[in-house]
Amino acid sequence: MFDRQATPQLLEELAHMPAVALLGPRQVGKTTLALEVAQQRPSLYLDLESERDRARLSEPELYLSQHQDKLVIFDEVHRTPALFPVLRGLIDQARRDGRRQGLYLLLGSASLDLLQQSGETLAGRIAYLELGPLTTMETGAEAADALWLRGGFPDSFTAADDARSLRWRQNFIRTYLERDIPQLGPRIAAETLRRFWTMLAHQQGGLLNVAQLARNLGVDAKTAHSYIDLLCDLLLVRRLQPWHANVGKRLVKSPKVYVRDSGLVHALLDIGSMEGVLSHPVVGASWEGMVVENLLTCAAPGVQGHFYRTSGGAEIDLLLSQQDGTLWAVEVKRSLRPKVERGFHSACEDLNPQHKVVVYPGKEIYPLGHGIEAMPLGELCRRLSTSR
Incomplete structure (x- = not known):
């Protein structure tokens, strides 16, 4: 419980x-x-x-x-x-x-x-x-790797072992495709939607390119848009919108797209172990997606989440806007020795956020210079939850 x-x-x-x-x-x-x-x-x-x-x-x-x-x-x-x-x-x-x-x-x-x-x-x-999947504040920071691998659906997270957890998630996906979605009205072939969902998992955290997805799936762009809308309405996929502000820069206008639960990302890609995740090209994007979902859940309600990217390379993975206008700039790094890249510094110069944080998988909080802190996910979740 x-x-x-x-x-x-x-x-x-x-x-x-x-x-x-x-x-x-x-x-x-x-x-x-x-x-x-x-x-x-x-x-x-x-x-x-x-x-x-x-x-x-x-x-x-x-x-x-x-x-x-x-x-x-x-x-x-x-x-x-x-x-x-x-x-x-x-x-x-x-x-x-x-x-x-x-x-x-x-x-x-x-x-x-x-x-x-x-x-x-x-x-x-x-x-x-x-109500979303479990977060690190609910499972405890010591279970962060299990939460990342298995995702936050309680039955998947608490399964007896990783193999049983993977089977639960695979059955969950199959049930959604073959039973739940048809009950909601749309008549979409289960295998077609599974392929589309898997494409999104492969592109976890990437800019949404509906035209490319449509070509890969062999459907028109309108149909691909309807598939995205459906998965977002089912609260299974998130479109993270870009931050729009008058900063005198050319800003990226396409949203980023995430399969919201990291466990489902891994199940769609048939990854069943931590070794499998760490050796897969999706590793960084999967970790980023898990961090983004945890932070948005802990910071809600009233906090708006965006990302920031310019054509010149300035970029912030997650920009959290509080109701009082306070900005938190969050960079996500899957490294025990995270380094802040030039694009993050440039973006912070554009927006002047009040808080600048790099979330990494370590356990300590320490400064990285220029007012930036390296911080575990659980600690940032705690700070955001108490700043409501």
Whole structure:
């Protein structure tokens, strides 16, 4: 059992909002977290993939009106879009009765469907939270290598050995392709989407070139765009947008693309051991992707993540912008003796960030000169989480 970073924020939102949507990929721990919350108050759990629970909602307004004194948890809520207008009416009635918070907790595995459905009917009545895979703050810094190799899905991370973890991730990918995605609507051949997903793993952390991906896959650019959109909506892939600022330089405009979980990167590339990762060309990009996801998760909410790159070679791997305008420039190095390159110095001269950090796989914090610190991932995660 892990203490999830999202727990305090989830409890806070439930204390102030009538409905909260907890979004994240399948098997990431949404149900476990919801059931932990349910132990703290009268609650009702409904799994909308269960025929029995869906049958209870054949007359949803009548059924739910009998449980207005409870927190009602709907798992996989995007499977019943007709429920959202009913929830709106019940929430409005509860507000008139003086009950304004903690009525409904909605769990969903796809952001696009849930956001569209709830956004149209529950505007002003719902808060959104995202639960991603485990981070180094949740697993402990001593498990950083296992987290990198196996990824942050709890069942993969806690598997008995690396081989079993790899099989779990391979089955996870197959289930998504053959079962979950078709249930969400798109009719895409599983093998085609697997090839596309694998291409993204090979290009982990690279600039997104949809035209090249489309040519490699033998589809048009519009279709390739739709595949990217789908994997992003399923919270499996991230497009990291470039930083745009008036700095008088020619800036790269294409986003960088990451498969969000390092364990899935390795499974897509059939890498099952640490030796396999360290000898594979993806090693640096895989480590960078894991660091980026950890930092964005620890720094959220309210912090915006970008990268910075100019045509002249100035570059920052991750630029974190706090709500007060404070900038953190983060360089990622998979080396115990990290060296800062000229491009990072040039980028910092352009942007003048308040904090300059190189994340490396060591255990000590030490200065690198020019106001730059070398720092373990866990320590930077801790600092970002306390700077909210």
